[in-house]
Amino acid sequence: MLTVSLSACFSGSGSSGNSSTTSTGSELSVTATGPFNDAAGVGTNSVVTATFSEAINADTLDTSSFTVGPDGEVPMTGTVSLDSETNTGIFQTSGGDFAASTKYTATITTAVKSTDGKALPSNYQWSFTTGAGADLERPTITASDPVDLETGVAINRNISASFSEAMNVATINSSTFFVTDPNTNPVAGTVELVGTTAIFTPANDLAISTKYTATVTTSAEDLAANALAASFIWSFTTGDSVAKGPAPVTLGTAGDYVILAKTGISTTGTTAITGDIALSPAAESFITGFSLVRDATNTFSKSSTVTGKVFAANMAAPTPSMLTTAVSDMETAYTDAAGRSNPDATELGAGNISGLTLTPGLYKWSSGLDIATDVTLSGSKNDVWILQIAGDLTVSNGVKIALAGGALPKNVFWQVAGKTIFGTTSDINGVFLGKTLIDLQTGATFNGRALSQTAVTLDANAVTQPAQ
Incomplete structure (x- = not known):
C-alpha cells in the first residue's frame, strides 16, 4: 500500500513549498507539486506533477484541466496521465522539451474531481523557471x-x-x-x-x-x-526501547545546512560555525561579515569562520536549484511542525517555562514563550520534542537549554512563528524552524540548526550542526 502525504499551508493560489493544505473532507486539495513552486534551474526535460489528497476521477484530468505554459502565454501542447496509486497527475510536453531559462505556470482547474465528486475550491497554480538545458544529473x-x-x-x-x-x-x-x-x-x-x-x-x-x-x-x-x-x-x-514523543519533523535537504535563510545571514565578532550555511533566494552579497572567497567552481564560497561551505542563490549551477529545493524543504518542515495536533501540553507555564524539565512530547503555546532560567529536556536518544510557539521565543542572557538522559539536539524541534532571540552567552540545543528572524546575540552557543524564512544574525557565536 502506498500513501502519499504532505501537509503545508498555502497563501494565494500556489505554495512556496511543495505541499498544500490537506482536504477538509468536503473539498479536494493539491498536496504536492513537482517542480516545487518557484523552483529555479528546472531541467528542460522535466515532467510536471500534481499530487491530490484523494483518488481522482481519471475522466476529469486531461489537457484542459491540467495545463502548463510560459508565464502569461497560451498553454503549451502536452499529454496528461494519472498515476492512480499515488493520486498524481503527470504533464509531459509533446514533441520536445521546455524552453530554456523560461518561467512557466502550471494550472489545475476546478474541473478535476475526486472519485466521489469533490472539487478544488478554486483553480490551483504554481510556477517554476527552467535552467539552461536538460537535467542529466542522477539523484543521490x-x-x-x-x-x-x-x-x-x-x-x-x-x-x-x-x-x-x-x-x-x-x-x-x-x-x-x-x-x-x-x-x-x-x-x-x-x-x-x-x-x-x-x-x-x-x-x-x-x-x-x-x-x-x-x-x-x-x-x-x-x-x-x-x-x-x-x-x-x-x-x-x-534495541528494546519504544521512542517517546511525536514522529520527528522531516527536514529533507534543509537538514544539509546548519544555517539556512532566505533574506540574509550576517555576523559580527569572532564567530565559529561548523557545517554548511546557505542563503536563497537572496544573493551572496546578503551574507555579510564572513569575508567570503568564491571557489574556482563558482558553486560555493569559503570563509575562515565556517568549517564547511557557504552557498547562495546567485552562484553557478547546480547551486540555485539545490537551494530552491532546500528552502522548499525548510518550509515544508515548518508547516509539518506547526500542523501537529493533540499536544501533550498547552500553554505550559502560561508562556514561561523557566526552570522546568520537559519530557518528550508535543507542546503548544498560542502566543510567545519566555525562558528566563535554565530549562532541561530529558529523554533518550530516540525521543522527540516538538514545541509550537505562535509568537516570539525569547531566551534570556546566560540561560541554558540543556539535554539530559541521552536526548539529542536533532530530535528537538522548535517551531517559532515570531522572532527567535538567543540572549548573550546563552547555550541552546535543537532544530529551530523560524518563520522570521533568528537572532543569536553576543557569545551565544548553539548546537543544532537555524532554519529561518527570513534572516539569521550572529555575533561572536559558536554554532555546531547536530550529530546524526
Whole structure:
C-alpha cells in the first residue's frame, strides 16, 4: 500500500513549498507539486506533477484541466496521465522539451474531481523557471534515518531516505523503497514522499534486537526520469526501547545546512560555525561579515569562520536549484511542525517555562514563550520534542537549554512563528524552524540548526550542526 502525504499551508493560489493544505473532507486539495513552486534551474526535460489528497476521477484530468505554459502565454501542447496509486497527475510536453531559462505556470482547474465528486475550491497554480538545458544529473540519497549500521534503534520509529532533489512521486512506492528482516522477508508498511524525503512507516512495531535492511532501488526517478545510479542499501539494528514523543519533523535537504535563510545571514565578532550555511533566494552579497572567497567552481564560497561551505542563490549551477529545493524543504518542515495536533501540553507555564524539565512530547503555546532560567529536556536518544510557539521565543542572557538522559539536539524541534532571540552567552540545543528572524546575540552557543524564512544574525557565536 502506498500513501502519499504532505501537509503545508498555502497563501494565494500556489505554495512556496511543495505541499498544500490537506482536504477538509468536503473539498479536494493539491498536496504536492513537482517542480516545487518557484523552483529555479528546472531541467528542460522535466515532467510536471500534481499530487491530490484523494483518488481522482481519471475522466476529469486531461489537457484542459491540467495545463502548463510560459508565464502569461497560451498553454503549451502536452499529454496528461494519472498515476492512480499515488493520486498524481503527470504533464509531459509533446514533441520536445521546455524552453530554456523560461518561467512557466502550471494550472489545475476546478474541473478535476475526486472519485466521489469533490472539487478544488478554486483553480490551483504554481510556477517554476527552467535552467539552461536538460537535467542529466542522477539523484543521490543524501541522508538516511536510521543511519547505516546504527544500533539501538527504537522499534516504533519510521525509516526514511532523503534525496538530493525533487523526485517523481509516482516512482516512490513500496516496490522502490522497502525494508526486509534478517530472513529477507518484506516488512509490511506504507511509503510516502514528504518534500524530498521518502518515509517508510512499518505497519507494526519492529522486532527487538533485530537487524533490518532498507533498500531504495534504481526505479526511483527524479522529474527528468534520471534514476539512482545504483540501489541504495543500508542496515540498522533495533534495541528494546519504544521512542517517546511525536514522529520527528522531516527536514529533507534543509537538514544539509546548519544555517539556512532566505533574506540574509550576517555576523559580527569572532564567530565559529561548523557545517554548511546557505542563503536563497537572496544573493551572496546578503551574507555579510564572513569575508567570503568564491571557489574556482563558482558553486560555493569559503570563509575562515565556517568549517564547511557557504552557498547562495546567485552562484553557478547546480547551486540555485539545490537551494530552491532546500528552502522548499525548510518550509515544508515548518508547516509539518506547526500542523501537529493533540499536544501533550498547552500553554505550559502560561508562556514561561523557566526552570522546568520537559519530557518528550508535543507542546503548544498560542502566543510567545519566555525562558528566563535554565530549562532541561530529558529523554533518550530516540525521543522527540516538538514545541509550537505562535509568537516570539525569547531566551534570556546566560540561560541554558540543556539535554539530559541521552536526548539529542536533532530530535528537538522548535517551531517559532515570531522572532527567535538567543540572549548573550546563552547555550541552546535543537532544530529551530523560524518563520522570521533568528537572532543569536553576543557569545551565544548553539548546537543544532537555524532554519529561518527570513534572516539569521550572529555575533561572536559558536554554532555546531547536530550529530546524526
